[in-house]
Each structure stands twice: as C-alpha cells, then as structure tokens.
Amino acid sequence: MPVTKGSPLDPARTRAAVLHRATAIFYARGLDGVGVAELCSTMGISKETLYRHFGSKEGLIEAVLKERSERVTRWLSEAAEAAGSDPRARLAAVFDALASWHGEPGFRGCAILNAATQHHGAGGPDEAGQHGAPREVAARHLERRLALLTDIARDAGAAQPEVLGRQFLMLVTGATIVADHHPGTPDAARxxxxxxxxxxxAATHPDHRP
Structure with missing residues (x-):
C-alpha cells in the first residue's frame, strides 16, 4: 500500500513499501514513462521521502532492479530445486516456470533487460545523462542465471558445461523476449x-545424436 505523508512506518518498512510500489509502476510504464512528481503522487509519498531513502530517481531505479533481480533469481532457483536432483527435470522446470510467468496478465517481458535497453550507459553517465546502473544490474542478473544453468549442465555430466550453460541462457532469454514481442508465438517457453x-x-549422450 502507498506510504502516505506523516506515516508512522519505520524507515525499513517505508523503503520496502516504496520499492514494492515503484516496481509495479516502472514495469507498467517504463523507467522514463513517469517523472518524479507523478511517481511520488502515485505512490502517495513526498519527494523528500524518495530522496531520503534513495537519493534520486536513478537511485530508486537501481534499488528496484537489484531487488527484482534477487527475487527473480531466487524464484527460478527454487523452481529448479523443487524438481529434484535429476538435471533434466531441473532444466525442464526452469522453462515451465517461464511459461507460467509469460502467461500472467500484464506480462511485459523482463523488467531488468527492458531497463538496460532504455539506459545504454555502460558505466557512469551516458549521453542522455542517465547512469549505467541498469545495464550493470542486468549483466549481474544474467551472470546469476548463467550460473544456475551451468550448474545444471555440469550436474548432467556435460563435457563443456560452460558452453552448454550459455546456450541455455540464450534460450531462456530469447524465449522471454519472443513471448513479449511476438504474440504469434504464444508457446515460446515450451x-x-x-x-x-x-x-x-546431445551433450550428455553423444552416441545418440542423429
């Protein structure tokens, strides 16, 4: 719920509430689709509250993306773990989780990669004066996902788990992009x-390849 002016909530709860509300707004509107005044008005907070907890809109964006990355990484890891110890089942579970997400109302693709696409600075201010934090968060986000997929490939006994993990990463990322941008492919994750x-x-049973 919005954190109103004069709210008795403690700083940690206030910050968490602002993050939660801002996450939904940025996902629906994009990073540049809403200014500070409208953002604060929609969340029911003052600009002073935003600046006190995050320093700036860019600071809020970075915090939102980091929190979302941690949450999504945990969600996908838990989906794989719930499938048991069989690497094939764990890999399938990753894509099953994606399929469920892609089918949710309001799905707009990966918020972290969307943000990185909007903010092209590799580090420090870019030509538009924005900071490179979204791209840095996106890079770390993909590294975390790559680690999960590489572990699955390694546990399956692949001779080159790092290579196979990157191939899986391309499929995971590509499926989400296609699901978002190409309605004609409704079963991208499948x-x-x-x-x-x-x-x-093919990587674990080379003798069975066609």
Whole structure:
C-alpha cells in the first residue's frame, strides 16, 4: 500500500513499501514513462521521502532492479530445486516456470533487460545523462542465471558445461523476449524447453545424436 505523508512506518518498512510500489509502476510504464512528481503522487509519498531513502530517481531505479533481480533469481532457483536432483527435470522446470510467468496478465517481458535497453550507459553517465546502473544490474542478473544453468549442465555430466550453460541462457532469454514481442508465438517457453532438452541430451549422450 502507498506510504502516505506523516506515516508512522519505520524507515525499513517505508523503503520496502516504496520499492514494492515503484516496481509495479516502472514495469507498467517504463523507467522514463513517469517523472518524479507523478511517481511520488502515485505512490502517495513526498519527494523528500524518495530522496531520503534513495537519493534520486536513478537511485530508486537501481534499488528496484537489484531487488527484482534477487527475487527473480531466487524464484527460478527454487523452481529448479523443487524438481529434484535429476538435471533434466531441473532444466525442464526452469522453462515451465517461464511459461507460467509469460502467461500472467500484464506480462511485459523482463523488467531488468527492458531497463538496460532504455539506459545504454555502460558505466557512469551516458549521453542522455542517465547512469549505467541498469545495464550493470542486468549483466549481474544474467551472470546469476548463467550460473544456475551451468550448474545444471555440469550436474548432467556435460563435457563443456560452460558452453552448454550459455546456450541455455540464450534460450531462456530469447524465449522471454519472443513471448513479449511476438504474440504469434504464444508457446515460446515450451519451444525453448524442447530445444534446451535436445541440447542437453546431445551433450550428455553423444552416441545418440542423429
């Protein structure tokens, strides 16, 4: 719920509430689709509250993206772990989780990669005066996802788990982009799942390749 002026909430709860509300607004509107005044008005807070907790709109954006990255990484890891110890089942579970997410109302793709696309600075201010934090967060986000997928490839006994992990990463990321931008492919995650499992089988059972 919005944190109103004069709210008795403690600083940690206030910060968490602002993060939660800002996450939804940025996902629906984009990073540049809402200014500070409208953002604060929509959340029911003062500009002073935003600046006190985050320093600036850019600071809020960075905090939102970092929190979302941690949450999404944990969600996908838990989905894989829930599938058990079999690497093939864990890999399938990753894509099943994506398929469920892609089908949610209001799905607009990966908020972290969307943000990185809007803010092209590699570090420090870019030509538009924005900071490179979104791209840095996106890079770390993809590294975390790559680590999960590489672990699955390694546990499956792939000869080159790092290579296979990167191939899985391309399928995971590509499926989300296609699901967001190409309505004509409603089962993007399912198709990516089939391709990923075929890659895994080929890497772990080379004698069975066609």
């Amino acid at each position: 198709h990516a799942r089939t391709a990923a499992l075929a890659l895994l089988d």
